[in-house]
Amino acid sequence: xxxxxxxxxxxxxxxxxxxxxxxxxxxxxxxxxxxxxxxxxxxxxxxxxxxxxxxxxxxxxxxxxxxxxxxxxxxxxxxxxxxxxxxxxxxxxxxxxxxxxxxxxxxxxxxxxxxxxxxxxxxxxxxxxxxxxxxxxxxx
Amino acid sequence: xxxxxxxxxxxxxxxxxxxxxxxxxxxxxxxxxxxxxxxxxxxxxxxxxxxxxxxxxxxxxxxxxxxxxxxxxxxxxxxxxxxxxxxxxxxxxxxxxxxxxxxxxxxxxxxxxxxxxxxxxxxxxxxxxxxxxxxxxxxxxxxxxxxxxxxxxxxxxxxxxxxxxxxxxxxxxxxxxxxxxxxxxxxxxxxxxxxxxxxxxxxxxxxxxxxxxxxxxxxxxxxxxxxxxxxxxxxxxxxxxxxxxxxxxxxx
Numbered sequence: 598x599x600x601x602x603x604x605x606x607x608x609x610x611x612x613x614x615x616x617x618x619x620x621x622x623x624x625x626x627x628x629x630x631x632x633x634x635x636x637x638x639x640x641x642x643x644x645x646x647x648x649x650x651x652x653x654x655x656x657x658x659x660x661x662x663x664x665x666x667x668x669x670x671x672x673x674x675x676x677x678x679x680x681x682x683x684x685x686x687x688x689x690x691x692x693x694x695x696x697x698x699x700x701x702x703x704x705x706x707x708x709x710x711x712x713x714x715x716x717x718x719x720x721x722x723x724x725x726x727x728x729x730x731x732x733x734x735x736x737x
Numbered sequence: 738x739x740x741x742x743x744x745x746x747x748x749x750x751x752x753x754x755x756x757x758x759x760x761x762x763x764x765x766x767x768x769x770x771x772x773x774x775x776x777x778x779x780x781x782x783x784x785x786x787x788x789x790x791x792x793x794x795x796x797x798x799x800x801x802x803x804x805x806x807x808x809x810x811x812x813x814x815x816x817x818x819x820x821x822x823x824x825x826x827x828x829x830x831x832x833x834x835x836x837x838x839x840x841x842x843x844x845x846x847x848x849x850x851x852x853x854x855x856x857x858x859x860x861x862x863x864x865x866x867x868x869x870x871x872x873x874x875x876x877x878x879x880x881x882x883x884x885x886x887x888x889x890x891x892x893x894x895x896x897x898x899x900x901x902x903x904x905x906x907x908x909x910x911x912x913x914x915x916x917x918x919x920x921x922x923x924x925x926x927x928x929x930x931x932x933x934x935x936x937x938x939x940x941x942x943x944x945x946x947x948x949x950x951x952x953x954x955x956x957x958x959x960x961x962x963x964x965x966x967x968x969x970x971x972x973x974x975x976x977x978x979x980x981x982x983x984x985x986x987x988x989x
Contacts, residue, residue, distance in 0.1 A: 650797065650818075650857060664885035668878060672800070683804035684814070686871075688878045692886040693797040693818070 624663035629716055636661040636697055638708035646689060647696040651677040654687055665691030744788055750776035753876035757865040761812075762789075762821070763858055772813075772862050774876040776883055779815070781862070791817055793884035797857065799877050801870045811867045813874060817858040 628634050636658075645655040646667060656672030672684040699705065753774040760767040760781045770783035779796070782788035797816045802808060864870065 648797070654798075662882055664882070666878075666882060674800070682802065682807040684800040685803050686874050687798060687800040688874070688881060689798045690796060690881060690886070692794075 625716055625719070627663040629713065631663075633661065633663055633665055634712045634716075635699070635705060635709050636665065636667070638712045639697070639699070639703075642700050642703065644700055645698040646694055647698070648689065648693050649695045650693065654684075654689065656684075656687060659686075662691075665694060667691070667694065667697070742789060743786055744780065744782070744790060746771070746782055747773050747775035747777060747780060752776065752880055753872055755862075755864050755866070755869055755873055759863040760789075761861040761863065763860075772864070772873065774873060774880060776880050779877065779880070789821060791815070791821075791860075793881050794886065795819060796877075796881065799874065799881070801874050802861075803870075808861065810863050811870060812861045812863040813870055813877075815860045815862065815877075817860060818856075819858070820856050821858050 628637065639658045639661065641658065643655070643657050645653055646669065647653050652675060654669055654672050654674045656669035659668040659670050661667050667689045669687045669689070670685065672687045674682045674684050674687065676682070751773055753772075755772040755774075757769060758772045758781070759769050760772075760783075767781075768783045770781055770788060773780045773782075778790045778792050780788055780790035795817050797818050799813060799815045801811075802814045803811045805811070862873070864873065
């Protein structure tokens with residue numbers, strides 16, 4: 598699985614500045630406190646997404662962001678009438694999603710736990726020095 | 738006949754510009770022009786300056802289609818919720834009614850789902866340069882991510898909790914100045930006289946041994962807790978047990 602850092606980079610605007618930081622923090626907060634974190638653990642898996650307009654898309658999960666926007670690759674897209682189309686890359690807006698199928702072989706709890714661990718690692722990495730501080734000199 | 742408006746191309750925040758791009762809307766070829774993928778909206782203009790723009794919240798999905806059996810040319814497919822021009826709603830609705838459509842007057846979920854489950858607009862942007870499709874797609878992904886759904890009320894997204902504040906403090910590159918953290922005073926007041934004496938003795942021992950980076954396993958002091966400035970809002974019970982104090986590094 599890709600580390601959180603690259604996932605974050607993919608969904609962030611290329612401009613650097615305070616907006617980017619806020620989005621990243623806000624997205625981590627949202628992710629950590631919602632089931633989106635499970636969907637982010639689907640990266641690399643092939644699954645089916647049911648859209649609200651009755652169409653479905655089956656492909657490999659490239660990325661899921663905090664707003665549940667999902668990017669799939671090598672997709673078989675079936676529209677409402679049942680017509681099949683192959684799509685190389687597909688980006689589905691979160692608002693348009695009804696269901697995301699979780700592959701049977703996936704351990705849901707384990708996935709959530711490992712995703713949370715990644716977030717915590719990112720958070721600690723971001724602070725000065727990183728990691729725990731009990732062996733550092735007391736500055737206070 | 739789709740009504741094209743005389744709009745200005747965006748000047749700011751243009752993530753991608755693709756000239757020589759044909760636009761096809763619901764099967765109707767609109768001509769050749771330039772596609773602008775800007776942060777505020779997606780727009781397309783032909784050589785005479787007529788075009789249309791799309792707001793990102795209205796875009797349901799977009800994709801790269803290289804399946805020539807489905808459509809003869811490789812293109813960027815964009816599905817828009819609802820219909821583009823009010824003036825043409827009647828015409829478009831007629832077309833939609835011909836197809837095998839679900840009822841889009843009354844939906845199961847609520848009023849605002851009429852757009853989603855009923856009418857959509859399919860737009861294909863066919864660039865002459867097929868290699869540009871990936872950049873066009875990525876630029877749209879980035880811009881779409883800038884417009885999260887404001888109606889999403891599934892979760893309380895605007896977190897005002899402690900955790901949010903901690904992260905803000907970190908972003909400002911200061912040591913997390915957390916006023917809500919447990920202080921020594923709170924803990925001390927709960928100790929009996931004996932307890933306080935024990936605490937002082939232990940603290941003395943700790944002070945001696947810090948230089949050698951030696952922590953006794955199982956020792957719990959208020960002081961140790963206050964040293965944790967990395968802002969992890971962890972279960973403090975785990976910290977107090979001091980199980981990991983002889984570990985050098987935390988391995989995730």
